Amino acid sequence: MYFECRDLCVHYDKVQALDRVSLAAQQGEVVALLGANGAGKSTTLRAITGLTRASRGEIWFEDTRIDRLPPAAIVARGIAMVPEGRHIYPFMSVRDNLLMGAYLRRDTAGIRRDLDRVFARFPRVRERLNQQAGTLSGGEQEMVVVGRALMARPRLLLLDEPSLGLAPMVVRDIARLIGDVNREDNVTIILVEQNARMALKVSGRAYVLETGRIGLAGGSAELAGDDHIRRLYLGG
Amino acid sequence: MEQIIVNGVVLSATYALVALGITLIFSIMNLLNFAHGQILMIGGFMVYYVYGVFGLPYAVALPVAAVVTGLIGFGFEVLLFRRVVRVATREENSMLLAVGTALLLENLALFGFGEKQRGVPSIVGGVYRVGAAFLPAGRLLVVLIALALIVALLLFVQYTRPGRAMRALAQDREVTYLMGVDVERISALGFALGAGLAGIAGGLLVTLSGVNAGIGTALSTKAFIMIMIGGAGVVAGAILGAVVLGFAEAVGYALIPGSTTYLLIFVGLILFLVLRPQGIMGKPQR
Secondary structure (H helix, E strand, O other): OOEEEEEEEEEEOOEEEEEEEEEEEOOOOEEEEEEOOOOOHHHHHHHHHOOOOOOEEEEEEOOEEOOOOOHHHHHHOOEEEEOOOOOOOOOOEHHHHHHHHOOOOOOHHHHHHHHHHHHHHOHHHHHOOOOEHHHOOHHHHHHHHHHHHHOOOOOEEEEEOOOOOOOHHHHHHHHHHHHHHHHHOOOEEEEEEOOHHHHHHHOOEEEEEEOOEEEEEEEHHHHHHOHHHHHHHOOO | OHHHHHHHHHHHHHHHHHHHHHHHHHHHHOOOOOOHHHHHHHHHHHHHHHHHHOOOOHHHHHHHHHHHHHHHHHHHHHHHHHHHHHHOOOHHHHHHHHHHHHHHHHHHHHHHHOOOOEOOOOOOOOEEEEOOEEEEHHHHHHHHHHHHHHHHHHHHHHHOHHHHHHHHHHHOHHHHHHOOOOHHHHHHHHHHHHHHHHHHHHHHHHHHHOEOOOOHHHHHHHHHHHHHHHOOOOHHHHHHHHHHHHHHHHHHHHHOOOOHHHHHHHHHHHHHHHHOOOOOOOOOOO
16 A cells, blocks of 8 residues: 555543544545544644654555654655645745745755746746745635645645635635646645535545544545435535 | 944944844744853853963954854753753743753853953954044954854845754744754754854953853843843844844943943833833734
C-alpha cells in the first residue's frame, strides 16, 4: 500500500482521541475523511505529520515507517499538510509565505519554476505577492496556504477543512483545485471535511470517523447514496 | 541642545541593540528574558578583561564578548528553556526560569569578577565637534558599530533562510513544524543571536559607562521599558522604544538632577501604558 495507517491510537492525557484507526490510500487517489466535530479527523492528520504522537499503531508511507519521525523528517519525505483554519503567516509577504513552503528545498531554479506554477494556478496570488498575507481575503488566503504546501512538492497532500468559512462559490473553486492538483501534479490527497457533499464529490473513496473510530468506509459515490450518511452529514 | 542630541543618538543606538536582542528571544520563544541585563553585564566584563586587562585590541574583545554571551544563550536554550517551554502549561514557568538564570549569572559574576565598578580606556582618541556639541571619537565608533549590527540583523531576518524561519516561528510555531523547519535548532539559534547582541551591547556600553556585577537588573528593566514603549515582539517597535528611552535619558541627565530622570520616565511609562497598553507599534491582544 502506498500510504497506510494501521490501528492508530492517540491519547490526549487520559482521553482517547483515536481508537485503532486504519486507513489507506493508493498512489494518485483522493481519499476523504468525514465526521462530526471532535470525531478525530484533525487528530488523524496531526498524527500523520508527527505533530501529535500516536500511542499505538503504525503509519507507513512509500514503504517507510514514519510514525516515529519528527515532523521535519516527515515533510522531507514528501508529505505536506494544509492545517485547519488556514494559518498563513499574517505578517509575512505572500512571497515569503510561499518560500516557507519550499524551506527544505535547495534547488533555486526548481523553486522559481514552482513559484511560476503557483502564479499560473492562482493569478490573484501573483498580484498580491508583496502584500502582507494577513490582509488577504479568506479565499485568497486559502490559495496561499495551498500554494505554500505545493511549494514543498509533496507526493501526499493532507487538507484539513479547506472549505471552512468560505463562500459557496469559493468552495466550488477549492473543489476544482483539489481535482486539478491531484491529476496535474499527480499528488495523492487525503481530504478532511465537514462539508461532506463537496468531499464526496471530489474523492474516490471515503472514511467516516465516529468518536475516534472508523465507522464506515467505501466508495464515495456509494456513501453519497447511503441513507445513514445522507441523514447525518448531507442534511436529509 | 546639540549635546543632548549627540548623547541621545549614542544611547539610542546602543539601546536598540539591547531591545532587538530581547525582542528576538521574546518573539521566537514567547519568553521575556529576565537575564538579558545580566548577559549584557557579562559582555561588558568580557571586554573589560580582554581589552582592558589583557590589552588585546578592542576589535578582538568585542567578538569575544559576542561569542561568550551567544554560547551562554545557546546553552540556556538547549539545557533549560527548551524542556520547560515544551512541558510547561503556563507562561510563568519559563519566566521564573528566566529570573533564575538572571540570579545565577549575577551571582557567578559577583563571585568571579568581584563587586568593583570597572571601566576601560577609550577605544580611540580624539574628539569631534558637532555644532556646539562634543562627540568623542570612541562614542562615534560605538554608534557606527551599533548601527552596522542593527542593519545586518534586519537584513539577516528579512532575507536569509534561517531569518525567514525565525520570523515564521514567531508568527506560528505549529505551522512552522509543517514547513519542515527544525524548530529546536532555529530556537537555539535565535536565543544565541539575541544573547550575542546583548553581549555586544554590553561590550559597547562598558566603554561609555563602565560595568559592575550588579548592573544587570537595571539594564533588563531598561530593555523592558523599551519594548513596552515600542510594542513587544515588533522589530520596528523595539528600535523606536530604544530611541524614545535614549533621548529621554539624554534630556533628563542634561536638564534634571540625577535620579529624578528615571522617576519621571517610570511615571511617564505608566501613564503611557494606561492609554496604550500594547505599545506604539504593538498589536492589540487577540
